Amino acid sequence: MFIGVKTKILLTVFAIVLLFTIFSLLYFPSIQGRTLLTNYKSEVQNQAKTIALGATIALSEQNFKGLQTAMDFVKENDELRFVTLMQNDTTWTADSSRFTIATSPMVTFPETYKMDDKIATSDSIIVMRAPIQTALMNGEIILGVSTQSIKAKQRKVRTTALLISGAIFLLGMLIGLWLSRSISHPVKALRTAARKVGEGDLTSEVKSHSKDEIGELAIAFNNMVKDIKNLSDLTLKQEKEKQEMLASQNEALEKQVAERTKELKTSLDHLKATQAQLVQSEKMASLGELTAGIAHEIQNPLNFVNNFSEINTELLDELKTAIDANDSAEIKDLIQDIKDNETKIVLHGKRADGIVKGMLQHSRSSAGQKEPSDINALCDEYLRLAYHGLRAKDKSFNVKMETDYDNTLEKINIVPQEIGRVILNIINNAFYAVSEMKKLAADSYQPLVSIKTRKLNDKIEIHVADNGDGIPDAIKEKIFQPFFTTKPTGSGTGLGLSLSYDIIKAHGGSLHVKSEERKGTEFTILLPNS
Amino acid sequence: MKKLILPLLLCCSLAVFAQNGALTVIGNSNGVPSSFTKAGLKSVFMGNTANWPNGTKVKLALMKFTTTEGQQTCSKLFGMSSGDVTKHWLMTSMKGRVDAPVFFTSADALQQFVARTPGAIGIVAGAVTLKNSKTVLVDGRNSF
Ligand SMILES: Nc1ncnc2c1ncn2[C@@H]1O[C@H](COP(=O)(O)OP(=O)(O)O)[C@@H](O)[C@H]1O
Ligand SMILES: [Mg+2]
Numbered sequence: 001m002f003i004g005v006k007t008k009i010l011l012t013v014f015a016i017v018l019l020f021t022i023f024s025l026l027y028f029p030s031i032q033g034r035t036l037l038t039n040y041k042s043e044v045q046n047q048a049k050t051i052a053l054g055a056t057i058a059l060s061e062q063n064f065k066g067l068q069t070a071m072d073f074v075k076e077n078d079e080l081r082f083v084t085l086m087q088n089d090t091t092w093t094a095d096s097s098r099f100t101i102a103t104s105p106m107v108t109f110p111e112t113y114k115m116d117d118k119i120a121t122s123d124s125i126i127v128m129r130a131p132i133q134t135a136l137m138n139g140e141i142i143l144g145v146s147t148q149s150i151k152a153k154q155r156k157v158r159t160t161a162l163l164i165s166g167a168i169f170l171l172g173m174l175i176g177l178w179l180s181r182s183i184s185h186p187v188k189a190l191r192t193a194a195r196k197v198g199e200g201d202l203t204s205e206v207k208s209h210s211k212d213e214i215g216e217l218a219i220a221f222n223n224m225v226k227d228i229k230n231l232s233d234l235t236l237k238q239e240k241e242k243q244e245m246l247a248s249q250n251e252a253l254e255k256q257v258a259e260r261t262k263e264l265k266t267s268l269d270h271l272k273a274t275q276a277q278l279v280q281s282e283k284m285a286s287l288g289e290l291t292a293g294i295a296h297e298i299q300n301p302l303n304f305v306n307n308f309s310e311i312n313t314e315l316l317d318e319l320k321t322a323i324d325a326n327d328s329a330e331i332k333d334l335i336q337d338i339k340d341n342e343t344k345i346v347l348h349g350k351r352a353d354g355i356v357k358g359m360l361q362h363s364r365s366s367a368g369q370k371e372p373s374d375i376n377a378l379c380d381e382y383l384r385l386a387y388h389g390l391r392a393k394d395k396s397f398n399v400k401m402e403t404d405y406d407n408t409l410e411k412i413n414i415v416p417q418e419i420g421r422v423i424l425n426i427i428n429n430a431f432y433a434v435s436e437m438k439k440l441a442a443d444s445y446q447p448l449v450s451i452k453t454r455k456l457n458d459k460i461e462i463h464v465a466d467n468g469d470g471i472p473d474a475i476k477e478k479i480f481q482p483f484f485t486t487k488p489t490g491s492g493t494g495l496g497l498s499l500s501y502d503i504i505k506a507h508g509g510s511l512h513v514k515s516e517e518r519k520g521t522e523f524t525i526l527l528p529n530s
Numbered sequence: 531m532k533k534l535i536l537p538l539l540l541c542c543s544l545a546v547f548a549q550n551g552a553l554t555v556i557g558n559s560n561g562v563p564s565s566f567t568k569a570g571l572k573s574v575f576m577g578n579t580a581n582w583p584n585g586t587k588v589k590l591a592l593m594k595f596t597t598t599e600g601q602q603t604c605s606k607l608f609g610m611s612s613g614d615v616t617k618h619w620l621m622t623s624m625k626g627r628v629d630a631p632v633f634f635t636s637a638d639a640l641q642q643f644v645a646r647t648p649g650a651i652g653i654v655a656g657a658v659t660l661k662n663s664k665t666v667l668v669d670g671r672n673s674f
Contacts, residue, residue: 058630059616061594062594062595062616062619064620065632067620067623067624068626068629068630085621085624106620107621109625111625136613136617137613
C-alpha cells in the first residue's frame with residue numbers, strides 16, 4: 001500500500017496531537033477535579049474544626065465570638081447543607097460500674113434540616129466531623145456541605161480542558177497540515193521532476209525555497225539533471241556523428257551489395273542455364289542408354305529376317321534347279337523350307353514391328369499422363385533395356401540377373417516413362433557398382449543384380465539390389481542431392497537419383513537406400529497401390 | 531503601684547456587693563427600655579429578643595460565670611446552672627438568630643462596653659457610673 005509522505009506526517013502529528021488531547025481531556029481534568037475535591041474536603045474539615053474550636057472556647061470560656069464568626073463564615077457558603085452539634089451523653093449503670101455513651105444531636109442549623117447521624121461523605125455531600133471536648137460536655141461538630149459547587153467547578157475544568165484540547169487539536173492539526181505540506185510539496189515537486197527526467201525531459205527544474213535537507217536535495221537534483229543533460233547532449237552529439245558515419249558507410253555498403261547482387265544474379269543465371277543443360281544431358285544420357293537397348297532389340301529380329309531372307313534366296317536358286325530337273329519331291333521339300341523360313345521372317349518382322357510400335361507408344365505418351373501400368377512388366381522391360389544398353393557399350397560385361405516378381409500385383413496408376421526412367425537409373429547405378437567391384441574384387445566375384453516386387457497393404461515395393469562396391473556412410477546423405485556424383489566426368493552427372501527422388505515423390509511414394517560398403521546396395525521404391 | 535492597687539480595691543468592693551447579692555441591670559441610653567419585668571429580662575437574656583422597639587440591635591453583656599456576679603446571675607436571673615446557660619447559648623448562637631452575650635471578667639469593662647455600645651444591656655453588681663448608660667429598673671426596682 002502506498003502512503004505518501006504527507007499522509008505519514010499528518011498521521012504522526014495526528015497521533016501526537018490526539019495523545020496530547022486525550023491527556024489534556026481526561027487526565028488533566030481528573031487530576032484537577034480530584035485536587036479540587038481534596039482541597040474542598042480539607043477546607044470543609046477545617047471549617048468543622050474551626051466551629052468545634054469556637055464551640056470549645058464558648059463552652060470553656062463563655063466567649064462565643066469565635067463560634068459566631070465561624071458559623072457566620074460557614075453560613076455564607078451556599079453549599080452548606082447542615083451544621084450539627086452532637087452531644088455525647090454518658091449514662092452510668094445503677095451501681096456506677098459501667099457506662100454507655102449515646103450520641104444525640106443537640107442543635108442543627110438550619111433547624112428544619114432532618115439530621116441523620118449516620119450520614120457520611122457521598123457523591124453529593126461532604127460530611128466532616130470535629131470533636132469537642134470540654135469539662136462541660138463532649139461531642140462533635142458535623143458539617144455537611146454539598147458537592148454541587150465542586151462538581152460545577154469540575155465541570156468547568158472539564159469544559160475548559162475540552163476547549164483547550166480542542167484548540168490544541170486544531171492548532172496541532174493545522175501545524176501538521178502545514179508541516180506535511182511544506183515537506184510533501186517539495187517532495188512531490190521532486191518526484192514530478194524526477195518522472196519528467198525519467199521520461200526524457202531534461203529541462204525540468206525543481207524550485208526550492210525551503211532551507212533544509214529537502215531544499216538541499218532539490219538543489220542536488222537540479223545539479224544532477226544539469227549533469228545528465230550535459231552528458232546526454234554529449235552522447236547525442238557523439239551518436240549523431242556515429243550515425244552520420246554509419247549512414248555514409250551504409251551507402252557505400254549498399255552500393256557494394258547492389259553490385260554483388262547483380263554479379264550474383266548473373267552467376268545464378270549462368271548456373272541455372274548450366275543446370276538446365278546438365279539436366280538435359282542426363283536425359284540425353286539415359287536416352288542414349290535406352291536407344292542402345294532398343295537398337296539391340298530391333299537388331300535381333302532384323303538379323304533373323306536378313307538371315308532367313310538370304311537362306312530363302314539360296315533355297316529359291318535351288319528350287320529353280322530342281323524345277324529344271326523336274327524333281328517334284330525335291331521341289332516340294334524346298335517349297336516347304338521356304339515357307340517355313342517365310343513364316344520365321346514374318347514372325348521376326350512382326351517382332352521388330354512390335355518393338356518399334358512400343359517405342360512409338362513410349363514417345364507418344366511422353367507428355368507424362370498417368371495410366372494403369374503393370375509394374376512387373378515395366379521392371380522387366382527396363383531391366384532388359386538397361387542390360388542391352390550396357391552390353392552395347394561393353395561387350396565383355398557380364399552380370400547375373402535375378403528377378404522375383406509378385407504375381408498378385410495389380411496395375412497401378414503411374415507415368416510409365418518416368419517410373420521406367422527411375423528403374424533404369426537405379427539399375428544402371430547397380431551395373432556400374434558391380435562393374436567397379438569387379439575391378440577390385442577377386443576373380444571368383446560373381447556380379448549380381450536382382451529385382452524384386454512386393455505388394456503391401458496399400459503400397460507396392462520395388463527392390464533393386466546389387467553386390468557392388470556399396471555407398472560409404474559419409475556420402476549416403478548426399479547421393480540424392482543434385483549434381484552429387486563420385487563418377488569421373490563423362491560417366492555421371494549426379495542427377496539420376498535426384499530426378500528419381502523427385503519423380504517418386506511426385507507419385508506420392510518414397511525412395512530409400514540401404515548400403516554396406518564393399519557388400520552391396522539395395523534401393524527400395526515405395527509407390528501407393530492405386 | 532497605684533495602678534495595681536486600684537483594680538484590686540475595686541475587686542474587693544465588688545466582692546462585697548456580690549455577697550450582698552444585689553444585681554443591677556444597666557443599659558445603653560440608645561434603644562434599651564428603662565424598665566423590665568424579671569421574666570421579660572430573662573427572656574431578653576435567653577436570646578428571645580433581637581431588636582429593641584426602636585430597631586436597635588440587642589447586645590447582651592454578662593459577667594463570666596466564673597465570677598461571683600456571673601454565678602449570681604445564673605441563679606437569680608436564669609434559674610439554671612451556669613453550664614446549662616452556656617449550653618443554651620451555644621445552641622442559640624449556632625442557630626444564629628441572635629448574638630450570644632459578651633462575657634466579661636470585670637464589671638468595669640462590662641460597664642464600659644454597655645456605655646459605648648448602642649442597644650447594649652448588661653448585668654453587674656454596682657451602680658452606673660458612666661455616661662451614655664443608665665440603670666434599668668427590674669420590676670420597678672434598681673436592683674434584684
Ligand atoms: N548401386 C549403387 N552402388 C554404389 N554407389 C551408388 C549406387 N547408386 C548410386 N550410387 C552413388 O550415388 C551417386 C549418385 O548417383 P546418381 O545420382 O545416379 O548420379 P551418377 O550416377 O550420375 O553418379 C553415384 O555417383 C554413386 O557414388
Ligand atoms: Mg546414375
